[in-house]
Amino acid sequence: MDSIATTQTKTPKGEQTKALILDSALQLLQERGYEQTTMRAIAQHAGVSLGNAYHYFNSKEHLIQAFYHRTHEEHLAATAPVLERESNFKARLLAVMRLKISTLEPYHEFAGVLFKTAADPHSPLNPFAHDSAPVRRDSIRLFEGLVRDTKARIPDELRAELPYLLWLYHMGIILFWIHDSSAKSARTYRLIEQTVELLDKLISLASNPLMRPVRKRALKLVSELRDLELAET
Amino acid sequence: MDSIATTQTKTPKGEQTKALILDSALQLLQERGYEQTTMRAIAQHAGVSLGNAYHYFNSKEHLIQAFYHRTHEEHLAATAPVLERESNFKARLLAVMRLKISTLEPYHEFAGVLFKTAADPHSPLNPFAHDSAPVRRDSIRLFEGLVRDTKARIPDELRAELPYLLWLYHMGIILFWIHDSSAKSARTYRLIEQTVELLDKLISLASNPLMRPVRKRALKLVSELRDLELAET
DNA sequence: GTCTATAACCGGATAGAC
């Protein structure tokens, strides 16, 4: 009754297996960390063969890209209500950053590897690379929303670059967090509070007409940074 | 005739073998890149067994730490004459940064891996980790010299943190460079020129008495960043 | 033509003899 269109079948079976493998992977990664989680263990836990696991995920690193995506979705969902109700820029940024860390917290143990691969230009995981363009776009889009719907007075030229700048900033915070071994990542939260405060101040400062020359120069520089991504192969 | 002091012999033989392995490694790494250079190939090229290579270098990554050290020495030597004669802050920084990139240039191909491992907190190569403390110290010391012997007027509190800040900045530039595939790293050099210009401007700005509150806040934040290193295990 | 499985390869790392 449901299989008249033979050529267009959506192969939901495959999707299911794929999800099964991903779930197993994330669970084991969270429990044991990256090195301790072998592809063989993931396959076994999912009840499939090793070769089958590779059929769905070209490499162990590709599993991490899926992880990126999943945590981003969680972060997005977590920030939605706050961004809905709150319009103050500082408060919005503070909330978004705190929620980013709390979303990632369960995976702190293996987050290092995440960044490790992310910094390698040859890795498909590198956030500047072609492969992860969609993930990065999504991530930047969040900051676009953050900036767009706030009533803070910000010069247009700065406003245009701000989402990307905030994305870079958030990458920096994550890098710090990865190295942060304090209880409950307390230091990272402290750093977020301080940096958000400072950023807010700096944006006010940069909005001062007297700062126009410096601002111009800085923004030109940022556009230079952005271009790098497009130059990637 | 040379083996009277049996217990205190300095084992120069071992040092020689170690140097031989390192030389082979660096040569092959430069020629083929990281992935293509197997430990087996390094051992063979050095004329020793695989096991012996591991006797001197605990892992492939440890070879890279030696690489860090070597290029740092080169950079140090290259910057010495300029720092000797030039006293203008902007000119000094510009020279140091350009020379950093030109020193690394031959290894551009495998530099990605360098950063890849560097970002992982579990890696002995991570520049914030205990293992690489000496290398990092040396690296920061270069910027201390850069700041100390310049006649630019900089508030003392800022001057104290500036070497570390410049070190962080230089790490950022290296990260950019790793992803830069333009001919002769032209984009990186351009970025250096722009950022040095901007940094110089910002330091002047920050030295303005009116900026004191923002400066205070920013410096407190930097000290927070520095503390992270000490907290590493 | 989409899934799944088995067997093998390759290279980093280790054990233990000499």
Added chain:
DNA sequence: GTCTATCCGGTTATAGAC
């Protein structure tokens, strides 16, 4: 200090099953 033999896990080749 040096070697050989081996382990282990990511990855690939390839063949059979739905």
